[in-house]
Amino acid sequence: MIHHATEENATNKQQLEKFDMEFVKISFKMMSQLVFTANYLHIPGLVTLLCQTIAGKIKKKSIKADRRIFNITNDYTPLSGKIRTN
Incomplete structure (x- = not known):
């Protein structure tokens, strides 16, 4: 009985994954909205899944690429940008 339950749990885990x-496999905009919604509704498993997915998408990307993904305007002046990197 325990052996069967273990196999069933493994199968369920594979199906869930x-x-x-x-x-x-949704748009970044939809994923961002779902993160906020899942957080508001206190669904930690969904928040974790979505945040891990977003982290994977921006991993090893340049600052410019991250700004483009998150729609962030670079408002640093050349001098303040230079100070920031030093």
């Missing part, structure tokens, strides 16, 4: 991989 497959579902998660398909679920996060």
Whole structure:
């Protein structure tokens, strides 16, 4: 009985992982909105999944790419940008 339950749990986990991989194939804008919604509704598993996915998408990206992804305007002057990097 325990052996069967372990196999069933492994199968369920694989199915859940497959579902998660398909679920996060959404636009970045939708994913951002879902993070805020899941956080507001206190759904920690969904917040974690979405945040990990977003982190994976921006991992090893340049600052310019991150700004483009998050729609952040670079308002540093050349001097303040130079000071910031030193």
